[in-house]
Amino acid sequence: MIRVGIAGSTGYTGAELIKLVWAHPETELSVITSKSYEGKHITEVFPGLRRCSDLICQPLDVVQISNQVDVMFLALPHKVSMHWAPRFLEQGVKVVDLSADFRFQDAAVYEAAYQPHSSADLLEKSVYGLCEIYHDRIRSADLIGNPGCYPTSILLPLVPLLKKGMISSKGIVADSKSGVSGAGRSVSLGTHFCELNEGFKAYKVEGHRHTPEIEAILSDQSGQPVRMTFIPHLLPLTRGMLSTIYADTVQGVTREQVIDALTSYYSTQPFVRILKAGQFPDIAHVRHTNCCDIGVHANPDTGKLIIISAIDNLLKGAAGQAVQNMNIMMGLDQSTGLLDGQGVL
Numbered sequence: 001m002i003r004v005g006i007a008g009s010t011g012y013t014g015a016e017l018i019k020l021v022w023a024h025p026e027t028e029l030s031v032i033t034s035k036s037y038e039g040k041h042i043t044e045v046f047p048g049l050r051r052c053s054d055l056i057c058q059p060l061d062v063v064q065i066s067n068q069v070d071v072m073f074l075a076l077p078h079k080v081s082m083h084w085a086p087r088f089l090e091q092g093v094k095v096v097d098l099s100a101d102f103r104f105q106d107a108a109v110y111e112a113a114y115q116p117h118s119s120a121d122l123l124e125k126s127v128y129g130l131c132e133i134y135h136d137r138i139r140s141a142d143l144i145g146n147p148g149c150y151p152t153s154i155l156l157p158l159v160p161l162l163k164k165g166m167i168s169s170k171g172i173v174a175d176s177k178s179g180v181s182g183a184g185r186s187v188s189l190g191t192h193f194c195e196l197n198e199g200f201k202a203y204k205v206e207g208h209r210h211t212p213e214i215e216a217i218l219s220d221q222s223g224q225p226v227r228m229t230f231i232p233h234l235l236p237l238t239r240g241m242l243s244t245i246y247a248d249t250v251q252g253v254t255r256e257q258v259i260d261a262l263t264s265y266y267s268t269q270p271f272v273r274i275l276k277a278g279q280f281p282d283i284a285h286v287r288h289t290n291c292c293d294i295g296v297h298a299n300p301d302t303g304k305l306i307i308i309s310a311i312d313n314l315l316k317g318a319a320g321q322a323v324q325n326m327n328i329m330m331g332l333d334q335s336t337g338l339l340d341g342q343g344v345l
């Protein structure tokens with residue numbers, strides 16, 4: 001059995017990780033940590049977890065925890081993870097970090113979008129955990145920077161098309177919408193029910209931190225610098241994410257060719273589902289799954305390709321992908337423990 005610890009277990013992605021690790025046939029949940037709920041049973045925080053686990057929340061004591069775990073998930077805020085990841089690595093524990101702290105290879109790009117990095121030396125060692133794209137590198141990694149939810153929904157459809165030269169690298173626009181759990185569990189006016197309910201708005205229009213993350217991976221994968229427009233929106237839903245992406249096709253490329261290319265690229269991947277012509281994703285069909293559904297439309301009159309993708313932000317966008325990364329790192333089939341939720345309404 002793989003012994004697993006979860007730091008930040010009282011957050012939304014931490015709670016999803018608890019459920020996934022509990023249901024996983026090859027793992028045991030050894031330690032969960034919390035600062036605010038130290039000494040309390042996790043069921044006092046999330047009564048809905050009664051069936052899975054009643055572990056007591058521990059303080060983040062690296063030496064003690066490292067004796068009890070093989071893999072540590074850091075479901076912590078940005079800037080907090082960069083403090084803890086090196087300490088676990090020093091103790092020989094593999095780390096999957098759900099924050100942005102280890103998603104960038106270039107410290108300057110991270111620092112321009114976030115804050116000074118205190119473990120920048122680890123960035124070249126960390127692997128971007130977009131499982132379908134970086135599978136081979138993840139296999140030998142000790143430290144994973146688990147991708148952001150918006151980037152996952154945008155990169156999975158775009159990477160194969162840019163690599164195959166089917167779309168232009170210029171003028172890509174992603175118009176994305178997220179459920180409110182994407183902002184985490186802590187209370188703020190912007191995520192207050194009365195402020196959100198029956199409303200719908202764009203936010204961070206002037207610049208969102210996920211833009212440089214998406215651009216870095218598109219540039220890495222296509223071998224040329226890619227700049228793009230990304231506008232996030234907040235949906236009055238608990239969970240789910242939908243991205244509508246506009247790109248210019250290279251002349252002569254048809255919808256059928258794009259669907260065939262994506263289908264072939266992901267033919268061995270259990271969690272990317274390419275829909276038939278005329279079908280489009282719905283957040284409801286991926287909720288509680290680790291799947292990314294992708295639908296495609298091409299307008300021959302304008303040369304625009306419209307790609308729509310949907311994921312569950314807490315699963316393929318966070319905890320599900322984190323477990324998929326752990327599976328790959330530990331030599332398991334990547335889908336182990338993740339195939340239960342099939343998105344049936």
Ligand SMILES: NC(=O)c1ccc[n+]([C@@H]2O[C@H](COP(=O)([O-])OP(=O)(O)OC[C@H]3O[C@@H](n4cnc5c(N)ncnc54)[C@H](OP(=O)(O)O)[C@@H]3O)[C@@H](O)[C@H]2O)c1
Pocket residue numbers: 007008009010011012013014033034035036037074075076077078080098099100147148149181182183184185186313314317318
């Ligand atoms: N929510 C999503 O859809 C999503 C998607 C992709 C990536 N992510 C990323 O995943 C990470 C976790 O997100 P989340 O949504 O689960 O956040 P969250 O609900 O706000 O939970 C954060 C957790 O971190 C702990 N924490 C906060 N400050 C801490 C500190 N200084 N030291 C130690 N622990 C601290 C909190 O618990 P205690 O106070 O009990 O310790 C809490 O358990 C974030 O980096 C986020 O950006 C989230």
